[in-house]
Amino acid sequence: MVQDLGYLKETPSQTAGPYVHIGLTPNYSEIGGVYETDLGSVMVNDKTLGERITVTGKVIDGAGAPVKDAVLEIWQADSAGLYNSPSELRGTADPNFTGWGRCPTNSTEGVFRFETIKPGRLPFKDGRKMAPHITVWIVARGINIGLHTRMYFPEEAAANAEDPLLARIEHRDRLATLIAAKEGSVYTFDIHLQGDKETVFLDI
Amino acid sequence: MSDRSNSKPETGAFFARDRAWHPPAFAPGYKTSVLRSPQRALLSLDGTISEITGPVFGHSILNELDNDLIHNFAKPGESAIGERIIVHGRVLDERGQPVPGVLLEFWQANAGGRYRHKKETYLAAIDPNFGGCGRAITDDEGRYAFRTIRPGAYPWPNGVNDWRPAHIHFSVFGHGFAQRLITQMYFEGDPMIWKCPIVGTIPDKRAIEQLIAPLDWGNTIPMDARAYKFDIVLRGRRSTLFENRLEGN
Numbered sequence: 001m002v003q004d005l006g007y008l009k010e011t012p013s014q015t016a017g018p019y020v021h022i023g024l025t026p027n028y029s030e031i032g033g034v035y036e037t038d039l040g041s042v043m044v045n046d047k048t049l050g051e052r053i054t055v056t057g058k059v060i061d062g063a064g065a066p067v068k069d070a071v072l073e074i075w076q077a078d079s080a081g082l083y084n085s086p087s088e089l090r091g092t093a094d095p096n097f098t099g100w101g102r103c104p105t106n107s108t109e110g111v112f113r114f115e116t117i118k119p120g121r122l123p124f125k126d127g128r129k130m131a132p133h134i135t136v137w138i139v140a141r142g143i144n145i146g147l148h149t150r151m152y153f154p155e156e157a158a159a160n161a162e163d164p165l166l167a168r169i170e171h172r173d174r175l176a177t178l179i180a181a182k183e184g185s186v187y188t189f190d191i192h193l194q195g196d197k198e199t200v201f202l203d204i
Numbered sequence: 205m206s207d208r209s210n211s212k213p214e215t216g217a218f219f220a221r222d223r224a225w226h227p228p229a230f231a232p233g234y235k236t237s238v239l240r241s242p243q244r245a246l247l248s249l250d251g252t253i254s255e256i257t258g259p260v261f262g263h264s265i266l267n268e269l270d271n272d273l274i275h276n277f278a279k280p281g282e283s284a285i286g287e288r289i290i291v292h293g294r295v296l297d298e299r300g301q302p303v304p305g306v307l308l309e310f311w312q313a314n315a316g317g318r319y320r321h322k323k324e325t326y327l328a329a330i331d332p333n334f335g336g337c338g339r340a341i342t343d344d345e346g347r348y349a350f351r352t353i354r355p356g357a358y359p360w361p362n363g364v365n366d367w368r369p370a371h372i373h374f375s376v377f378g379h380g381f382a383q384r385l386i387t388q389m390y391f392e393g394d395p396m397i398w399k400c401p402i403v404g405t406i407p408d409k410r411a412i413e414q415l416i417a418p419l420d421w422g423n424t425i426p427m428d429a430r431a432y433k434f435d436i437v438l439r440g441r442r443s444t445l446f447e448n449r450l451e452g453n
Binding site for chain 1: 299336339384402
């Protein structure tokens with residue numbers, strides 16, 4: 001017998017279910033008085049550096065209907081391209097920017113909305129630069145394991161053209177699914193779970 | 205996010221996820237997954253700095269009763285109704301190393317299987333002293349604990365007569381956003397586990413058993429609360445000995 005590697009197996013995922021809001025956004029779920037505020041509801045303050053933007057959109061199912069019971073989390077670098085994380089060893093991120101946000105899709109139209117800043121560029125492992133992007137993670141009833149994707153910026157055409165992740169997408173017409181629509185400071189990023197317009201999801 | 209855990213920051217990429225161990229996106233026995241599952245293959249990429257890093261939450265976010273669901277929504281002097289239990293365990297990574305300083309969030313139905321949620325229509329009664337949410341941060345050895353009421357089973361509109369086993373939902377952060385995980389804990393000996401279409405989305409029986417918390421008699425507090433132990437394993441991460449260096453960045 002060879003030696004045993006001794007690794008454990010990762011705990012398997014299960015759906016977040018329709019009542020995910022009780023745990024992740026209890027105040028939104030009208031469970032008041034337990035937590036002061038819902039975690040991740042505010043990412044910026046008055047001192048946060050960088051260009052203020054709004055990121056909004058819907059999550060759409062395979063029949064074209066908005067998913068009204070999802071929760072999204074986003075994770076992004078600050079305006080200088082640094083993450084507010086202990087694993088960030090390249091420098092100290094803006095202390096007035098959390099980099100992490102959480103928002104449910106609302107129960108009326110299925111819309112999510114984040115008030116944040118535009119992130120800076122980031123290094124890929126081999127030293128190439130990644131284009132500015134926001135990591136998005138989606139959980140909901142019917143989603144058995146959280147879906148990762150990325151939102152890129154339409155005005156960053158040159159940076160997007162040399163982005164190592166976008167370059168990996170074999171079917172080039174699918175790139176468009178990762179690039180938000182811009183109107184002023186508002187970026188609309190609709191996420192299609194399934195079908196002709198299916199968003200590129202990541203195994204990362 | 206001002207505090208930081210005492211652990212030495214690690215920057216290796218995470219072990220690839222074994223997606224045959226996790227439930228597939230499309231699992232038609234769980235009907236809602238049919239229209240909410242991507243049909244295209246996922247785009248695979250070794251972790252970049254965007255996934256290796258992740259938010260870390262300090263103890264300053266916690267209130268005294270955040271890990272006490274029996275009391276955190278109850279009126280002063282009152283408590284939630286039901287079987288009092290303690291749920292505790294460790295958060296480890298696939299290398300067996302503790303994952304300290306990470307946030308766990310829990311949510312669940314009350315003793316009768318009723319959730320406090322406006323979309324919930326089950327006829328079982330709301331408990332006026334039970335909210336159903338809690339959270340904790342792991343200590344230096346990766347340990348967490350909370351006390352709560354054992355949740356009841358409840359029916360749901362999937363098949364004609366589907367019932368969820370008693371379960372507690374868990375949301376777990378790691379040190380990197382790629383470790384982000386949501387799962388459900390089940391209780392040892394519950395016959396409903398093996399009838400449930402959501403449990404049944406997991407292909408491997410051993411993986412299902414990883415979600416079943418054993419009764420922990422040793423930690424049961426006499427005349428107060430029984431204990432269940434639920435350890436959680438997050439993705440391991442590689443050592444950085446031979447990683448490409450991020451020179452010039």
